[in-house]
Amino acid sequence: MSMNREGRSTAPVSTNVTTSPTVSGNKALAQKELLIFEVGTPRRTGVDFSDTPSRPSRLGGLERTSDIGLPGLSEPETLRHYVRLSQKNFAIDLGVYPLGSCTMKHNPRLNEKMARLPGFADVHPLQPQSTVQGALELIDTLADWICKLTGMPAVAMSPKAGAHGELCGMMAIRAALDAKGAAHKRRVLVPESAHGTNPATAVQCGFTVDEIPATDGGRVDMAALRLKLVDSDDIAGIMLTNPNTCGLFETDIIEIAKLIHDAGGYFYCDGANFNALVGKVRPGDLGIDAMHLNLHKTFSTPHGGGGPGSGPTVLSDALLPFAPVPYVVKQGETYRLVEDATGTQSFGRMTAFHGQMGMFVRALSYMMSHGADGLRQATQDAVLNANYVQASLSDVMSVAFSGYCMHEALFDDSFLKDTGVDTLDFAKAMIDEGYHPMTMYFPLVVHGAMLIEPTESESKGELDRFIKVMRSLASRAKNGEVAHFKAAPVHAPLRRLDETRAARKPILRWRPEAE
Amino acid sequence: MSMNREGRSTAPVSTNVTTSPTVSGNKALAQKELLIFEVGTPRRTGVDFSDTPSRPSRLGGLERTSDIGLPGLSEPETLRHYVRLSQKNFAIDLGVYPLGSCTMKHNPRLNEKMARLPGFADVHPLQPQSTVQGALELIDTLADWICKLTGMPAVAMSPKAGAHGELCGMMAIRAALDAKGAAHKRRVLVPESAHGTNPATAVQCGFTVDEIPATDGGRVDMAALRLKLVDSDDIAGIMLTNPNTCGLFETDIIEIAKLIHDAGGYFYCDGANFNALVGKVRPGDLGIDAMHLNLHKTFSTPHGGGGPGSGPTVLSDALLPFAPVPYVVKQGETYRLVEDATGTQSFGRMTAFHGQMGMFVRALSYMMSHGADGLRQATQDAVLNANYVQASLSDVMSVAFSGYCMHEALFDDSFLKDTGVDTLDFAKAMIDEGYHPMTMYFPLVVHGAMLIEPTESESKGELDRFIKVMRSLASRAKNGEVAHFKAAPVHAPLRRLDETRAARKPILRWRPEAE
Amino acid sequence: MRYLPLNENDRKAMLAKIGAPDVDALFGDVPKSARLTDLIDLPLRQTESEVDSALTQMAGKNRAAGSGPFFIGGGAYRHHIPASVDHLIQRSEFLTAYTPYQPEISQGTLQVLFEFQTQVAQLTGMDVANASMYDGSTACAEAALMACRATRRKKVHLAAGLHPHYRETTKTQGKFQGIEVRPCRSRPGHDENVMIGMDKDSAAIVVQSPNVFGEIVDLQPYADAAHAVGALLIAVFTEPLAFGAIKSPGEMGADIVVGEGQSIGVGLNFGGPYLGLLACRQKLVRQMPGRVCGQTVDANGERGFVLTLSTREQHIRREKATSNICTNSGLCTVAFSIHMTLLGEAGLRELARINHAKACQLADMLTEIDGVELVTDTFFNEFTLRLSKPARAVTHHMVEKSNVLGGLAASRLMADDNKSQDDLLIVCATETNSEADMTAFEAALKEALS
Amino acid sequence: MRYLPLNENDRKAMLAKIGAPDVDALFGDVPKSARLTDLIDLPLRQTESEVDSALTQMAGKNRAAGSGPFFIGGGAYRHHIPASVDHLIQRSEFLTAYTPYQPEISQGTLQVLFEFQTQVAQLTGMDVANASMYDGSTACAEAALMACRATRRKKVHLAAGLHPHYRETTKTQGKFQGIEVRPCRSRPGHDENVMIGMDKDSAAIVVQSPNVFGEIVDLQPYADAAHAVGALLIAVFTEPLAFGAIKSPGEMGADIVVGEGQSIGVGLNFGGPYLGLLACRQKLVRQMPGRVCGQTVDANGERGFVLTLSTREQHIRREKATSNICTNSGLCTVAFSIHMTLLGEAGLRELARINHAKACQLADMLTEIDGVELVTDTFFNEFTLRLSKPARAVTHHMVEKSNVLGGLAASRLMADDNKSQDDLLIVCATETNSEADMTAFEAALKEALS
Numbered sequence A, B: 001m002s003m004n005r006e007g008r009s010t011a012p013v014s015t016n017v018t019t020s021p022t023v024s025g026n027k028a029l030a031q032k033e034l035l036i037f038e039v040g041t042p043r044r045t046g047v048d049f050s051d052t053p054s055r056p057s058r059l060g061g062l063e064r065t066s067d068i069g070l071p072g073l074s075e076p077e078t079l080r081h082y083v084r085l086s087q088k089n090f091a092i093d094l095g096v097y098p099l100g101s102c103t104m105k106h107n108p109r110l111n112e113k114m115a116r117l118p119g120f121a122d123v124h125p126l127q128p129q130s131t132v133q134g135a136l137e138l139i140d141t142l143a144d145w146i147c148k149l150t151g152m153p154a155v156a157m158s159p160k161a162g163a164h165g166e167l168c169g170m171m172a173i174r175a176a177l178d179a180k181g182a183a184h185k186r187r188v189l190v191p192e193s194a195h196g197t198n199p200a201t202a203v204q205c206g207f208t209v210d211e212i213p214a215t216d217g218g219r220v221d222m223a224a225l226r227l228k229l230v231d232s233d234d235i236a237g238i239m240l241t242n243p244n245t246c247g248l249f250e251t252d253i254i255e256i257a258k259l260i261h262d263a264g265g266y267f268y269c270d271g272a273n274f275n276a277l278v279g280k281v282r283p284g285d286l287g288i289d290a291m292h293l294n295l296h297k298t299f300s301t302p303h304g305g306g307g308p309g310s311g312p313t314v315l316s317d318a319l320l321p322f323a324p325v326p327y328v329v330k331q332g333e334t335y336r337l338v339e340d341a342t343g344t345q346s347f348g349r350m351t352a353f354h355g356q357m358g359m360f361v362r363a364l365s366y367m368m369s370h371g372a373d374g375l376r377q378a379t380q381d382a383v384l385n386a387n388y389v390q391a392s393l394s395d396v397m398s399v400a401f402s403g404y405c406m407h408e409a410l411f412d413d414s415f416l417k418d419t420g421v422d423t424l425d426f427a428k429a430m431i432d433e434g435y436h437p438m439t440m441y442f443p444l445v446v447h448g449a450m451l452i453e454p455t456e457s458e459s460k461g462e463l464d465r466f467i468k469v470m471r472s473l474a475s476r477a478k479n480g481e482v483a484h485f486k487a488a489p490v491h492a493p494l495r496r497l498d499e500t501r502a503a504r505k506p507i508l509r510w511r512p513e514a515e
Numbered sequence C, D: 001m002r003y004l005p006l007n008e009n010d011r012k013a014m015l016a017k018i019g020a021p022d023v024d025a026l027f028g029d030v031p032k033s034a035r036l037t038d039l040i041d042l043p044l045r046q047t048e049s050e051v052d053s054a055l056t057q058m059a060g061k062n063r064a065a066g067s068g069p070f071f072i073g074g075g076a077y078r079h080h081i082p083a084s085v086d087h088l089i090q091r092s093e094f095l096t097a098y099t100p101y102q103p104e105i106s107q108g109t110l111q112v113l114f115e116f117q118t119q120v121a122q123l124t125g126m127d128v129a130n131a132s133m134y135d136g137s138t139a140c141a142e143a144a145l146m147a148c149r150a151t152r153r154k155k156v157h158l159a160a161g162l163h164p165h166y167r168e169t170t171k172t173q174g175k176f177q178g179i180e181v182r183p184c185r186s187r188p189g190h191d192e193n194v195m196i197g198m199d200k201d202s203a204a205i206v207v208q209s210p211n212v213f214g215e216i217v218d219l220q221p222y223a224d225a226a227h228a229v230g231a232l233l234i235a236v237f238t239e240p241l242a243f244g245a246i247k248s249p250g251e252m253g254a255d256i257v258v259g260e261g262q263s264i265g266v267g268l269n270f271g272g273p274y275l276g277l278l279a280c281r282q283k284l285v286r287q288m289p290g291r292v293c294g295q296t297v298d299a300n301g302e303r304g305f306v307l308t309l310s311t312r313e314q315h316i317r318r319e320k321a322t323s324n325i326c327t328n329s330g331l332c333t334v335a336f337s338i339h340m341t342l343l344g345e346a347g348l349r350e351l352a353r354i355n356h357a358k359a360c361q362l363a364d365m366l367t368e369i370d371g372v373e374l375v376t377d378t379f380f381n382e383f384t385l386r387l388s389k390p391a392r393a394v395t396h397h398m399v400e401k402s403n404v405l406g407g408l409a410a411s412r413l414m415a416d417d418n419k420s421q422d423d424l425l426i427v428c429a430t431e432t433n434s435e436a437d438m439t440a441f442e443a444a445l446k447e448a449l450s
């Protein structure tokens, strides 16, 4: 073979690909990576220290005498470890990530830059308030955007994620009920289709959960709801997602709010799907009493492989007095942080300090970038994209509910009937094709659910490619290529993992003897 | 198959992997990526602008009337395009990158952070000097480190890379000769083993190149050199790399310097391999007249896929008067930039502005982090690592020259004799194993050269794994597995590329009709 | 708009495919009365540089901790974070991934979680750790609930040295679940009061060490007392670095260890996002809240990692879940784990030694001043002083006159307690404090008290 | 040391394997007299935060362009660079890769280069572009040499509007190769002088547009004149953004186009690293210096990219190479290409329009001032004023009194010319200049001239 002097081949001979395993376990760019415990040693370190003389210990005789057992790596080894690991992840920046209910939209890098300004990132939560006026201003400004976008009078900023926001709202409802002396009002209505956090939250706030069924159209069954309210003495309220987890707007929502209010209850709206509404509908106009926002969904703060999130929770006038501390008030040109609940009706404190400041900066940066006009456009594009996917797949996959969807399209597994391929297999085949699977088996009201939320961040071209792949997979499934699906994924860093084994005898940490 | 509600399989059935091609062309995380010209459109943009009213044009009637033909992408599409492409690259942060002569060492992230301080990154080169005193201080401080590390009296900071530094040194030599009226001194001695930039530079400075051979020991053949100097009237100087490109210290270097100086010539030392010497040997003590440093090799500024580099060039007292502009002088507490060569012996200007400031910041950050002690340790570790690799492979591969090497170990292809596997094949098989190949077919003095420079950044564990793979490849080659090598790489994003075709009918740009 | 890839042509083509006349038709399910016709009254879109400069201006109104001498702790600690940590967590593959529900394409996050869990378990001396909680305070509250589940009891005792925000968070969480949370009044040197009233109904006692005043508490007597009545000891910390210098809670009998991980890798961030750490003994594993990552094999028998034990969690168990937590502190665990890997055992211990040395030096310097008395005999990198003047006024004075953020007035945290804490100043020193910083603090405090 | 993975145990084990008694034995080939025994007299190792604060302090001594009104151009332009550009070029895979010599594992860099070359060719109106040069000035010098090779002639004429640094760089390069470089004295409105003395020995004329004074030059007459004597027209630019508003050099007959790409994606960086752009007609391709990336297929027939035409280059041709360039501006090409992709045609043209509008507005404002006269009738985003006082003193006055970096005194660039340029001020306005900036400049200039 001829080659040039840089060792570049000039005319390769085409040979059959032998995918023989490598000695190293690596496959070219895909690096096999050991655990830090297998490569690091306790004595190695990737940090230098300046000489500091010791002083007589004041540790009260509790000096550590045993080893901790923590491996260290030099900086170059550390870089490599995490860069290699990172490449084993899918990510929004790599491809379509159409996880329904998760709003995996573009995470602007401007937001990352802003959150790292020393004036935000390097500020202590307990500095004198005179030294953090900009931080308080930011929180107040963001709160103002949130109130205007939701049409609600107030927002509790401290909740740390969506589920924490649910706690906030439901605790406010409990506190309001308790303040009225309505200790018997403990029953909370929750649709079957609700996200798991809803019932879990209700119980964590001392409520009992009463499930309400859905209609064939995928919405709250109003007849069933009315039945539940016949004896409404113990009704504390309802927790309802809107658009609901089927991606549908709850058409009767105003009526629902009225019924709940008439029963002396409160309306908690799960705002995880607010991306379908921003700038088009204000939940405050629907009669809700509380709703969390997931800044890490609707307002683009990164998911970070599972967090951190931020769940500011808007509250109606009725719940406002019970809002948790802390909160920011503006007095003239000065911002003040109210940290102490003593002597107020506030239900107390939900967390240390003042909430997810880092996420606030990012979310405000997102909102300001879009503006009122851009936010509305984003919502429209999100709904348009979802409907485009739904319309483009409706002939080969089975749309769960007819009609337009909102920001996500729900399919069931009836199109896979008798193919031997199930929803999970279908999803794993998507992985091989370079796509993150959609949300599966949720909501529970649909068999083998596939919930696709493309968000506004996908271009038409990207969606067209996605649709082509989905159509091709659907036809392969129908054409009896079940083996292809059962084997998938074959191109991912690992093949299917044994979850049963993981749960049966859990190995939750590395141990020297385990190797 | 059982699965949980998140759609995670619980106990996968092991099936045979069918590596059937995907519809999308993607393979899970490995995304096929089109050209921007194939996905973007001229009307799309990922940048917003504030409204700015137009004014009557003052473009002199030369307004653009035709389309440029540039595609645009929104920000999310842009992110994805470049993230996907990036994953098709090997990088230091991914694995061993033992390119001899290139010093692919760890690139500390502190340096990246420092280079981005607005006080360095957002400063214009033509601001009044009173407003850039910190920038001039940085250049002066770095120059001081360089002079002390090399033992030389002065350094020209403006050269943009190693080859530019060579120009700088050789132009200074030309200027010095011309100043002496020695217009006949035009012959430059260059070893056969020299990097291509050396002869190219000499010619670009108006010299002729006279090649000198190497001994069996891989060093300058002193007898041959003396022969070249018998008639030394036209001798302008020598360009010698030390340690040389075989990874060996030129043992006779002091004698060489003397011979060249006796012949009225100057000694240009190629400093690309300075990583073998820092803190252990000062080139100034060896009698050199000029030497460039590659800050992007020895001093860790990132290679960036081919640049930018920086090639400060140290000069002896003899060459100092001819140094290019600009340079920094310190007067009391004030730094001053001398930009104008008029009335001096300076050979002039080599580039606009003052050199690679961004690289200066990184290099100084590297030097300060190491300190005199850390730099020496780094050098020792670099040499130790190279010798460890050489010693660990010497029984299965053929070491080109016996004895200790310096910072890189050179092998020839004699161990592959009669295997049907050549150096290139061997290198491509390394790719499959997750390693970047070493430098190949360079230096030219060795047949099928393989030049391995691990640098000090590799841990012993990483080297042990590398050695194991190299040994295994060597034995596979000897065991007749030639097909394995000829097919390689099979795990990389692409298989071997057809260079002949690329050069025969060059397609150097995208064109609409080409698709 | 720079973030939106669709253009008008795309939109038209897509509407045609859908068969909708216009985009508003897609919103047809929204009751007419609730459809907005006008834009919401908020500013219009802004360019990247406009947003940049507006937010930079806001940030400029804050006194960044690093812009002058800084000595505040109180549950959040300022340490130097290596540049590589921030670089790595910004990689798209970590930053823009969701919870690793598809393990085949999430091994990056999952392996980091597995390593993180091991690091936390080692550091705390526990058997296992989960994949994070929101922050230390919510981890503390969740630990209290967890102890109640494990013991089937409903009474939890909180020690005097527990960070007041943790106490309040635990009280809030407890009160709606019918759990009797019995806090002690915040004051130094009175942790042992927590044992008063402990009985066979007690699920747990919650003791912090180093506590909010900086005191180092020997947990063993608390563990013994708790275990004697069948209760659990929940050990709390806010400064994990301390365990580089002092015994781990696991070595002193704790059953559950919770705390704040912000100190390693995460940064101050004006209070969030932070990183809740939760670790426990093996036998309590199935009572743990939150996600946990476990080791398994793939169909080819290769080692891999998955989220596991999900039958504890809300998405499977719904109203019977151990907690409602879903999104946790994902990326902060990555930051913590990277920083911890860079430190390693040797680095962590040296860093802890330096922190202690700095605090000792500072305590010695400050107690030389008239009107300053050291309240905490033992401490790690944070200690409490009693001043001759109200501490809140002193801290304000110091920052205004000398640009020194000189500690935390205890009353800021303990506003709801009685006034006896008004003269207490909680002071923290770390490796980030130079000699010059300390001298400036000394001078400022002297001046403020004179 | 944090960057060094080997510890003493490792070193011992490795020396044993090598069979060397100690590490100094490995340096045995170094003449004894040259072996250093002591440490070099330089500071010892420093921690990350020590280095950080020392360099931050140095950076603080510079007046960052963005920290106040700023109007300097003169070959380097300040534009807003989207945050995503800097994010992407910091990805390890772009940042820490070498020149893409192994195409199978370098397709990322290679595809970007292919796209970059196409973008540059489109922008300049040329057929092809190379994969970058060091900067605009060295690209200019290389273009002159290239023209000499192509025409086998040895005389090059430089126009009066060529950036003086480019002129000097070209002169330096030319003089050692026996090329007669004939510069014109820098002055506005005199570009046509370059045609004086052109003859059958002329290889090329070099004309910049917009030129160093900001004037927009119609290149066609120069192309015609050059071609008439068999010479080439080398068109130079320092502000590529201009081509969003004006005709490309390719449309006006240029044969080679070179310039500085810093303006798109790269930033100011006190002068470097920058990005040399070089594009030319198809027929000159094999005379191009530097690397070039081309399209091909792999063994499976899939499209891929490689560095090609390497027989022009030093590593293959050695002394017969078209240039000695090896390392070029790699990562800056990536930054340029990303920024250009974000802009797209529409964005580039709008940005150019805004720049021109800003410059027109500023010119109108400033020429209202007594003692200010506009010298350049045509301009894009940079123009030249004649002041009633020496410009250098005026710029110093403005920055000291008003913190306004108000343009560039022509004499800074043209010190070696005669004094006739002393009263010229070259002023640049871009999209980064707000109304307030302009008003501040106006006031400062008025004050300085009064």
Ligand SMILES: Cc1ncc(COP(=O)(O)O)c(C=O)c1O
Pocket (backbone or CB within 6 Å): A101, A102, A161, A162, A163, A164, A195, A197, A241, A245, A270, A272, A273, A294, A309, A310, A311, C325, C326, C327
């Ligand atoms: C509908 C719904 N509600 C609530 C949540 C919980 O939000 P978080 O994960 O932020 O706690 C989610 C998140 O997946 C959700 O999809």
Ligand SMILES: Cc1ncc(COP(=O)(O)O)c(C=O)c1O
Pocket (backbone or CB within 6 Å): B101, B102, B161, B162, B163, B164, B195, B197, B241, B245, B270, B272, B273, B294, B309, B310, B311, D325, D326, D327
């Ligand atoms: C020995 C040697 N000399 C010179 C050079 C040229 O340096 P640069 O690429 O920085 O121009 C190199 C770079 O590969 C080299 O290895």
